[in-house]
Amino acid sequence: MRVSTSMLQQSAIGQLQKQQAALAKTQLQLATGQRLQSAADDPSGAASAVRLDQANAQYGRYQQQIDTARNRLGLEENVLADSVELLQRVREIAVELNNGTQSAQTRGILANELKSLREQLVSYANADDGQGRYLFGGSQDSVAPFAGSGTVSYAGDQQQRLLQVTGSRTVADADPGSEVFLRLRDGNGTFTVSSGANAGTAGLKSARLTDASLWDGGSYTLSFSGGNYEVRDAGNAVVAGGAYAEGQTIAFRGLDLSFTGTPADGDRFTVGASAQRDMFAQIDELARIAGMPQDTAAQRAQVQTAMHQSLSAIDNASLHLSDVRAAVGNRLAALDDAESQNGAQQVETEAALDQIRGLDYAEAATRLSQQLTALQAAQQTFAKVQGMSLFDYLR
CATH class of the missing domain: 1.20.1330.10 (f41 fragment of flagellin, N-terminal domain)
Structure with missing residues (x-):
């Protein structure tokens, strides 16, 4: 194999470039972390x-x-x-x-x-x-x-x-x-209570659901007459009734109603689902x-x-x-x-x-120092060798 001066120089340049690339990579790693x-x-x-x-x-x-x-x-x-x-x-x-x-x-x-x-x-x-x-x-x-x-x-x-x-x-x-x-x-x-054009002074005081299991969501009419009250369903069947005194609670279908005032004969209240x-x-x-x-x-x-x-x-x-x-x-x-x-x-x-x-910064910093030292040594060596030829070695 023939070894020429140019081959030696190219080999040295290649090594320098590799070292420079490694150094640049380490520097980039340190810069970016x-x-x-x-x-x-x-x-x-x-x-x-x-x-x-x-x-x-x-x-x-x-x-x-x-x-x-x-x-x-x-x-x-x-x-x-x-x-x-x-x-x-x-x-x-x-x-x-x-x-x-x-x-x-x-x-x-x-x-x-x-x-x-x-x-x-x-x-x-x-x-x-x-x-x-x-x-x-x-x-x-x-x-x-x-x-x-x-x-x-x-x-x-x-x-x-x-x-x-x-x-x-x-x-x-x-x-x-x-x-x-x-x-x-x-x-x-749950339910509503409304009054018509009643003539008496009975007004709703309270309306409570006491037993949800008994409330069927139907429509009912509460009427007063002769001191009594009566509750009828939508089919006109009586579901509750009896004597009425002011302030007493009227209970039916799981509901409790009470009123203030005195109802007149014929006064009505309608109860239905909300x-x-x-x-x-x-x-x-x-x-x-x-x-x-x-x-x-x-x-x-x-x-x-x-x-x-x-x-x-x-x-x-x-x-x-x-x-x-x-x-x-x-x-x-x-x-x-x-x-x-x-x-x-x-x-x-x-x-x-x-x-x-x-990046391990300590390892990278050590590596950078080593690469710089190696590159500087290689550059110095290359500078000395660059001006020489094979004839210098043969003398």
């Missing part, structure tokens, strides 16, 4: 790192979902709190209206306040998340869900948007308005009651019965909103738990990635 700069450095480790990177990216997406849900649920909770406070004012007005000292003028003022509160409640129900999406529209959240100055209509649906917040958990980011504001019932939520009545209509009903005449004792008794039922409905509406708010609070707690769980898993993933990619 990463041992792996390409898949070729550790194919198996690089594949594992890719999988861990994908897991980390997924945790990031989960966090985005958590932030979105937390924002929307926080806003919903605020709306529900404001709505409960609004209903508390509605109840206070109902109590004021039930005061016999109110004049027609003051009742009119209170009725107007009720109408204003009802419009305020509609605006609460149309709250959005600041991103153009309505909180209570279900999956149809691009348009305001509630509309109407009379009967309120609902443009949303009954769906909930579920956001994936961990690998195994989803959380609804809001509640459909149909479940929050519409699916309520009048009376005490019907669906949305929250807006409940406030409208209270405003209607405020406009009922109260000039006579009989009229005031009729207002008392209607007001009793309206107050029960408002109380149930407040309890319903409180229940929805509690459920929102549970979901917010679930988001905190999911965030903590994802954070712990992300820490483990980062630790695994560091094991694969992480």
